[in-house]
Amino acid sequence: MNAKKSSLFIIVLLIIVLAFLVFSPERTQKPASAPPNHGELGESRRRNEVVKAIETAMPSVVNIGTERVVTRSTYNNSFQNLFDEFINAQKQQKTYSLGSGFIIDASGLVVTNAHVVNRATRITVTLTDGKSCDAEVVADDPVNDIALLRIKNPPPNLRAIPCDNTGKLYLGETVIAVGNPFGLDSSISVGTLSGKMRKFTYKGHVIFSDILQTDAIVYPGNSGGPLINIDGEVIGMNMSVYENAPGIGFAIPLFRIENVIAKWMTPERFRHLFLGIVPGQRKLENGTYETVVADLIAGSPAEEAGLRKGDVIVSFDGEKISGLLELSRSLISLKPDQIVTIGTASGGTFRIAPRKLTYQNALENAKEKLGLALAVVTPELAREIPYAPDSGLVVCDILPNTPPEIRRGDLLVKINATNINSATDLAMAMRKLHYNDMADAVFITPLTLNRKHYLAKQLVKLPVR
Numbered sequence: 001m002n003a004k005k006s007s008l009f010i011i012v013l014l015i016i017v018l019a020f021l022v023f024s025p026e027r028t029q030k031p032a033s034a035p036p037n038h039g040e041l042g043e044s045r046r047r048n049e050v051v052k053a054i055e056t057a058m059p060s061v062v063n064i065g066t067e068r069v070v071t072r073s074t075y076n077n078s079f080q081n082l083f084d085e086f087i088n089a090q091k092q093q094k095t096y097s098l099g100s101g102f103i104i105d106a107s108g109l110v111v112t113n114a115h116v117v118n119r120a121t122r123i124t125v126t127l128t129d130g131k132s133c134d135a136e137v138v139a140d141d142p143v144n145d146i147a148l149l150r151i152k153n154p155p156p157n158l159r160a161i162p163c164d165n166t167g168k169l170y171l172g173e174t175v176i177a178v179g180n181p182f183g184l185d186s187s188i189s190v191g192t193l194s195g196k197m198r199k200f201t202y203k204g205h206v207i208f209s210d211i212l213q214t215d216a217i218v219y220p221g222n223s224g225g226p227l228i229n230i231d232g233e234v235i236g237m238n239m240s241v242y243e244n245a246p247g248i249g250f251a252i253p254l255f256r257i258e259n260v261i262a263k264w265m266t267p268e269r270f271r272h273l274f275l276g277i278v279p280g281q282r283k284l285e286n287g288t289y290e291t292v293v294a295d296l297i298a299g300s301p302a303e304e305a306g307l308r309k310g311d312v313i314v315s316f317d318g319e320k321i322s323g324l325l326e327l328s329r330s331l332i333s334l335k336p337d338q339i340v341t342i343g344t345a346s347g348g349t350f351r352i353a354p355r356k357l358t359y360q361n362a363l364e365n366a367k368e369k370l371g372l373a374l375a376v377v378t379p380e381l382a383r384e385i386p387y388a389p390d391s392g393l394v395v396c397d398i399l400p401n402t403p404p405e406i407r408r409g410d411l412l413v414k415i416n417a418t419n420i421n422s423a424t425d426l427a428m429a430m431r432k433l434h435y436n437d438m439a440d441a442v443f444i445t446p447l448t449l450n451r452k453h454y455l456a457k458q459l460v461k462l463p464v465r
Contacts, residue, residue, distance in 0.1 A: 049174075049230050050174065050176065050190055050230065052232065053176060053228060053229070053230050053231060053232035054176060054178070054188055054232070055232070056162060056231075056232025056233075057102075057161055057162070057176075057178055057226060057228045057232045057233075057234070058128060058178065059128055059159045060102050060103040060158075060159050060160060060161035060226075061100065061101075061102050061103075061128065061161070061178050061179065061180075061225055061226060062100065062101045062102065062103065062110055062125045062126060062127055062128075063098065063099075063100065063125070063126040063180040064098065064099040064100060064101050064110075064112055064116055064117070064123065064124070064125055064126075064135075064149075064180075064224060065098055065123070065124040065126065066098075066099070066116065066117055066120035066122065066123050066124075067120060067121050067122040098180060098221050099112060099113065099116030099117075099179075099180070099221060099223050099224045099225075100112065100116075100178070100179035100180045100221065100222055100223060100224040100225030100238070101116070101125070101149065101224045101225065102161045102178075102224075102225065102226045102234065102237075103158055103159065103160050103161055104160055104161065104163075104261070104325065105160050105265075105329055105332070106157075106158045106159065106160050107150075107154065107158075107332075108133075108135075108150055108151035108152075108154030108158060109138070109148060109149070109150055109151075109265075110125060110135065110148070110149040110150075110151065111146065111147070111148060111149075111224070111237065111257060111261060112147050112149060112223075112224030112237075113145050113146065113147065113223045113224040113237065113239060113252075114140040114141060114142045114144070114145045114146055114147040115142075115145055115223070116147070116223055116224045117137055117140065117147050117149065118140075118142070119457050120137075121444060121455045121457075122134070123135045123136065123137070123149060125149065125151055127155070127158075131155060133151045133152060133153065133154065133155070134151075134152045134153075135149045135150060135151045135152060136149065136150055136152060136419070136421060137149055137419050138150050138264055138269070138419060139263075139264040139269075139417060139418070139419055140419075141260055141417070143207075144252070144256060144260050145239065145252065146237075146252065146256075146257055146260045146261065148261050148264050148265075161226060161233075161234055162231075162232055162233045162234070163233055163234045163254060163258075163323065163325055164229060164231070164233040164234060164235050164254060165289070165322055165323040166288070167255070167283060167287050167288050167289045168287055169193060169196055169212070169235060169253075170193065171192075171193055171194070171195070171196065172192050172193065173192065173193050173229060173230065174190065174191075174192060174229070174230045175190075175191060175192060175193050175214050175216055175227055175228065175229060175230075175235065176188055176189070176190050176191075176216060176227070176228050176229075176230075177189045177191070177214065177216040177217065177218050177222055177225065177227055177238050177249065177251075178222075178225050178226055178227075178228060179218075179219075179221060179222035179223070179224070179225025179226075179238055180221050180222070180225070187219075187222075189216045189217040189218070189219075189222075190216055191214050191215040191216030191217070191247075191249075192214065192215055192216075193212065193213075193214055193235075194213045194214050194215050194248075195212070195213030196210075196212060196213075197209055197210055197211075198210075198211040198212070198213050198250065199211070208256075210253050210255065210256060211239075211250050211251070211252065211253070212227065212235070212236045212250065212251040212252075212253055213248065213249070213250055213251075214227060214249045214250075214251060215247045215248070215249070216249060217247065217249065218238045218239070218240065218249030218250070218251075222238045223238055223239060223240065224237060224238065225237070225238045226238070227251040234254055235251075235253070235254050236251030236252055236253050236254055236257075237251055237252045237254075237257055238250075238251050239251050239252050255281070255283065255289070258281060258323070258324045258325050258328075259280050259281060259294075259324070261325075261328065262278065262279050262280055262281075262294070262324055262325075262327075262328050263278055263294075265328035265329070265331060265332050266278065266328075266331055266332070267331050267332060267334045267354060268357060268428065269332075269428070270332040271332065271334050271335075271336070271354075272356065272357045272424060273334055273336060273354040273355070273356060273357065274297075274300060274301065274354060274355045274356070274357050275300065275301055275302055275331070275334070275340065275352065275354045276296055276297040276299075276300020276301055276302035276303055277293055277295075277296065277297075277300075277302045277307065277331070277342075278293070278294050278295035278296070278297070279291060279292070279293060279294055279313065279324060279327050279328065279331070280292055280293075280294025280295075280324065281323075281324040289323070289324070290312050290345075291312065291313045291314075291321050291323070291324050291327055292310060292311065292312050292313065293307055293308065293309050293310060293311045293313065294309070295309060296308065296309045301352050301353055301354055301355055302342075302350075302352050305350045305351065305352045306348070306350055307342065307344075307350050307352075311344045311345075311346070311348075312344055312345035312346070313327065313342060313343070313344060313345075314343050314344060314345050315341075315342070315343035316330050316340070316341070316342055316343075317330070317340065317341050318341060318343075334354060336354075336356060338354070339351055339352070339353050340352040340353075340354065357428075362423045362424070362426045362427035362430065363375070363393075363423060363426070365427070365430055366426060366430065367399065368465065369430065369433065369464050369465050370430075370439065370441075370462045370464065370465075371399050371400075371401035371402045371403065371462070371465075372395060372399075372402065372406070372412065372462075373395060373396050373397035373398070373399050373402070374393040374394065374395060374396065374412060374426070375393065375394055375396040376393060376422070376423055377392050377393070377394050377411075392411045392412065392413055392420060392421055392422075393411070393412045393420055393422075393423065393426060394409065394410070394411050394412070395407065395408055395409065395410045395411075395412065395443070396408065401465075403460055403461075403462065405458065405460055406443060406460060407445060409445070409446070410443040410444065410445045410458070411443060411444040411445075412426075412441060412442075412443055413442050413443065413444055413457075414440075414441065414442035415429040415430075415433075415439050415440070415441050415442075415462075416429060416432065416439055416440050418432075433464045434464065435464060435465065436463075436464060437463075437464040438461050438462070438463060438464070439461070439462040439463075439464055440459065440460075440461065440462075441459075441460045441461075441462045442457060442458070442459055442460075443457070443458045443460060444456070444457055444458070445458050
């Protein structure tokens with residue numbers, strides 16, 4: 001009997017021990033959450049492709065602030081209101097406005113919309129590190145709504161934004177609009193490429209048929225900023241949005257941007273070297289691009305070497321050309337004694353020796369041909385002018401044949417498509433003027449309205465004698 005009781009006691013004891021082990025608090029606790037999987041290198045999944053694309057492009061995006069002027073015109077400009085109907089969401093302040101741009105060359109060249117810097121008397125570029133620099137307009141094209149700026153005294157280590165050289169655009173691909181809406185620096189909006197080859201018509205005429213559409217929101221202030229793909233490469237420049245329809249934004253395609261600025265990024269303009277090549281690119285049937293000689297200046301070293309308009313450029317100084325912008329960067333980096341070697345698709349190799357451009361008697365020619373007595377702005381002369389220009393040519397006297405709307409102290413800033421910052425620029429512009437032409441000149445002049453002082457940008461037709 002005692003043996004049976006002992007056996008029963010042992011069995012009950014074992015059951016109690018097993019129950020304690022199974023139902024102990026440590027056993028019934030939920031297992032601790034597994035640590036997040038950050039990949040082999042400990043990288044969070046939050047840092048996805050969009051984040052990486054923004055990290056690639058953002059250092060090259062800038063904020064553009066402009067002090068604006070009142071415009072007083074003496075003739076009708078047929079393109080003056082070209083974008084009024086299309087860019088009606090870009091509300092502009094009377095004296096100050098904000099926009100965006102992006103660096104396309106480490107020397108300090110910035111691309112933006114022409115309407116961002118239109119009528120500006122002073123341009124300030126603010127980098128992503130907060131540093132602000134003055135800038136000037138190298139050239140602008142109001143019809144294409146593209147402008148090229150140059151940062152004065154650029155800081156070192158500027159980064160040019162990557163560009164998509166494939167020519168391929170995919171409907172539905174992820175795109176990112178980067179800019180400074182309402183002055184909010186370094187803002188982004190993400191969406192998709194909603195449409196390609198959109199048409200822009202003006203008074204019943206198709207002006208452009210290549211505009212990109214996106215549902216990435218483009219706010220006022222985003223104008224001039226880049227539209228990038230998931231690889232962080234520029235595919236276009238933010239342009240506008242339909243009013244009251246923020247999900248329908250538009251951008252100028254990179255193809256058009258590069259073809260426009262290639263006309264300006266030449267050694268003649270940047271290095272005062274006469275080469276004679278105006279490059280461009282054309283789209284092939286398979287959607288890819290090829291770089292060509294879009295124009296050739298008669299009597300230039302390039303023409304004398306045997307290059308012809310339409311030749312396909314495949315190499316420059318022995319290096320393969322990957323795109324038009326790369327070629328443009330090489331052209332504005334030419335040195336005075338550098339011999340240029342250009343290879344073409346036909347197998348030809350052309351050695352070209354650029355010549356130095358000499359501009360003599362530019363100011364005297366302006367007196368004879370345009371009726372303008374001009375002087376280079378010096379610190380001493382600037383103190384006598386009722387505003388503070390730091391470059392350009394000022395009207396120092398009134399001649400018998402000076403147009404009546406021009407006054408002493410007016411600053412000449414542009415002739416036709418050439419911005420005037422020096423006597424060299426003036427001479428370059430006058431090379432393209434011929435007897436009996438009418439030159440479109442832009443002057444900045446002080447103006448008083450209702451006892452308030454403004455700087456007015458005045459447009460004047462100058463007869464060429």
